[in-house]
Amino acid sequence: xxxxxxxxxxxxxxxxxxxxxxxxxxxxxxxxxxxxxxxxxxxxxxxxxxxxxxxxxxxxxxxxxxxxxxxxxxxxxxxxxxxxxxxxxxxxxxxxxxxxxxxxxxxxxxxxxxxxxxxxxxxxxxxxxxxxxxxxxxxxxxxxxxxxxxxxxxxxxxxxxxxxxxxxxxxxxxxxxxxxxxxxxxxxxxxxxxxxxxxxxxxxxxxxxxxxxxxxxxxxxxxxxxxxxxxxxxxxxxxxxxxxxxxxxxxxxxxxxxxxx
Amino acid sequence: xxxxxxxxxxxxxxxxxxxxxxxxxxxxxxxxxxxxxxxxxxxxxxxxxxxxxxxxxxxxxxxxxxxxxxxxxxxxxxxxxxxxxxxxxxxxxxxxxxxxxxxxxxxxxxxxxxxxxxxxxxxxxxxxxxxxxxxxxxxxxxxxxxxxxxxxxxxxxxxxxxxxxxxxxxxxxxxxxxxxxxxxxxxxxxxxxxxxxxxxxxxxxxxxxxxxxxxxxxxxxxxxxxxxxxxxxxxxxxxxxxxxxxxxxxxxxxxxxxxxxxxxxxxxxxxxxxxxxxxxxxxxxxxxxxxxxxxxxxxxxxxxxxxxxxxxxxxx
Numbered sequence: 001x002x003x004x005x006x007x008x009x010x011x012x013x014x015x016x017x018x019x020x021x022x023x024x025x026x027x028x029x030x031x032x033x034x035x036x037x038x039x040x041x042x043x044x045x046x047x048x049x050x051x052x053x054x055x056x057x058x059x060x061x062x063x064x065x066x067x068x069x070x071x072x073x074x075x076x077x078x079x080x081x082x083x084x085x086x087x088x089x090x091x092x093x094x095x096x097x098x099x100x101x102x103x104x105x106x107x108x109x110x111x112x113x114x115x116x117x118x119x120x121x122x123x124x125x126x127x128x129x130x131x132x133x134x135x136x137x138x139x140x141x142x143x144x145x146x147x148x149x150x151x152x153x154x155x156x157x158x159x160x161x162x163x164x165x166x167x168x169x170x171x172x173x174x175x176x177x178x179x180x181x182x183x184x185x186x187x188x189x190x191x192x193x194x195x196x197x198x199x200x201x202x203x204x205x206x207x208x209x210x211x212x213x214x215x216x217x218x219x220x221x222x223x224x225x226x227x228x229x230x231x232x233x234x235x236x237x238x239x240x241x242x243x244x245x246x247x248x249x250x251x252x253x254x255x256x257x258x259x260x261x
Numbered sequence: 262x263x264x265x266x267x268x269x270x271x272x273x274x275x276x277x278x279x280x281x282x283x284x285x286x287x288x289x290x291x292x293x294x295x296x297x298x299x300x301x302x303x304x305x306x307x308x309x310x311x312x313x314x315x316x317x318x319x320x321x322x323x324x325x326x327x328x329x330x331x332x333x334x335x336x337x338x339x340x341x342x343x344x345x346x347x348x349x350x351x352x353x354x355x356x357x358x359x360x361x362x363x364x365x366x367x368x369x370x371x372x373x374x375x376x377x378x379x380x381x382x383x384x385x386x387x388x389x390x391x392x393x394x395x396x397x398x399x400x401x402x403x404x405x406x407x408x409x410x411x412x413x414x415x416x417x418x419x420x421x422x423x424x425x426x427x428x429x430x431x432x433x434x435x436x437x438x439x440x441x442x443x444x445x446x447x448x449x450x451x452x453x454x455x456x457x458x459x460x461x462x463x464x465x466x467x468x469x470x471x472x473x474x475x476x477x478x479x480x481x482x483x484x485x486x487x488x489x490x491x492x493x494x495x496x497x498x499x500x501x502x503x504x505x506x507x508x509x510x511x512x513x514x515x516x517x518x519x520x521x522x523x524x525x526x527x528x529x530x531x532x533x534x535x536x537x538x539x540x541x542x543x544x545x546x547x548x549x550x551x552x553x554x555x556x557x558x559x560x561x562x563x564x565x566x567x568x569x570x571x572x573x574x575x576x577x
Contacts, residue, residue: 050459072458081459088456090449092516101449104442105461111470114441115434125442168460 003028003172003203004049004080009058009068011048011227018044020227022058026172026205031198033218033235034207037247041227042207043085046174049205050082051075063171077105081170083161085177085207091150098149098160099135102167103128131167139163139193155186159193166197173197175206179213191217211239223247279425283418291417297529298424299485300509303502304525305435305518306478307510312517313444314471315451316370320362320377321506323384324476326498327354328483330388333401333493343407347484354480355473357384366472367465381503388495400494407488420489427485428522431478435518438474447471448516501543505532508546512553
């Protein structure tokens with residue numbers, strides 16, 4: 001079943017075409033890779049899907065509902081969560097609090113209820129705490145809950161971004177270059193984490209620069225170049241597509257990398 | 262070493278000192294203490310905006326005035342009992358703040374500061390010129406003291422306990438607000454607004470709520486002030502108290518209610534020593550704010566916390 005369908009999505013910034021007639025289906029339960037050279041529109045696509053940018057043209061349907069005019073908070077309430085390529089954590093808050101803020105989305109009660117200690121609010125906060133804790137355990141951060149987010153090592157900040165998105169209990173998770181800046185062992189850990197989360201039934205779209213990671217994780221991939229979708233299919237096939245090679249694997253080195261995978 | 266504020270005897274001693282103060286200290290000191298206790302309300306209220314939401318307001322003095330004028334006019338012109346006017350004063354302040362500043366608080370920080378300067382001026386102009394309602398430059402005289410049954414809180418010593426209880430409730434409620442999910446949301450959005458939206462925080466609503474809360478605290482503070490000084494004038498609620506509250510709030514604490522209260526006490530006491538400077542006091546406040554931000558960017562209580570080895574900014 002198709003979870004999200006974008007059709008003919010276009011977006012320009014001051015005449016520069018960032019997305020051109022993009023058609024995209026994300027099937028329920030799949031782990032879709034989105035690759036393309038720098039500036040090809042990968043992050044822009046995520047910004048459109050998560051409501052940060054409004055499309056100029058085209059429609060986006062998520063679980064049968066048009067969402068292309070929705071704001072950021074509205075979209076996340078419908079079940080699309082995301083991470084950011086350049087980490088956007090709440091730096092002065094603890095690791096636990098970072099995730100708790102997100103976990104609050106799924107619980108009842110109000111701030112006023114919290115202030116006056118209403119039972120429903122206390123229950124809700126307990127539930128949010130439990131959600132947060134589960135996400136922190138899953139991402140291997142259970143020992144760092146008291147640290148400030150900004151004091152975490154880089155790799156752990158990466159996982160905290162993912163933990164925070166998971167605490168929103170999304171139907172669709174958008175991961176924006178989660179492996180950027182990681183060393184090989186952190187990269188392997190991250191792949192393992194993504195696999196685990198996917199195995200629990202979550203649908204994931206993964207923007208990634210590292211082709212090996214995409215071919216290793218994703219059955220299907222799409223390729224963007226200059227804001228256009230130039231390939232869509234089995235990830236191992238997609239990377240061999242001559243048009244993709246020309247756009248993306250101009251360098252011999254990365255071509256070898258792709259074959260090695 | 263456990264920090265001072267984590268030891269029970271520190272709090273017990275503080276409470277004992279506070280309770281004994283009116284019996285032991287000269288009237289003049291009690292009088293200053295009353296102002297400190299009253300001012301902690303607008304200062305802590307402003308903290309919801311400055312420390313927790315990252316929004317600087319220069320209208321807190323005006324909102325304080327709205328609370329003061331509401332109760333003053335209801336008691337002197339309509340003959341209401343002072344205790345009955347607390348809720349109307351708070352509500353009036355909230356309504357005014359949200360209707361004048363609700364749109365601006367959603368904007369970027371600088372626009373909000375500009376808007377609050379506007380609000381400050383509008384309130385002052387109305388108080389000064391709507392003479393039929395506010396008595397204009399004559400001010401409002403003979404505001405009744407707060408009565409509790411037969412008892413009327415007229416002397417500084419009598420008023421002190423009301424102010425102490427009010428400041429205590431304000432402190433307790435503020436801590437609860439900051440510990441609530443709203444507090445979490447406000448801190449999140451002041452760290453990164455886009456990230457806050459993308460974890461489903463209704464950023465606009467949270468900011469307006471912070472504004473409403475800061476107005477509520479200002480209104481309650483104004484209520485106390487009116488029934489303590491018992492004569493109010495528009496000039497008491499001009500830019501000067503707004504700057505003063507802002508300095509107290511920012512100097513005291515980045516997200517520390519205790520810090521804001523300590524700063525209010527220090528700066529209000531210092532005001533007495535700054536009296537010889539007259540009109541130049543504002544420059545002195547500016548210097549204090551500047552030096553405070555240079556040396557204690559996270560508020561004066563970082564001194565205590567740093568020595569205790571605790572993180573400067575945290576939940577507790």
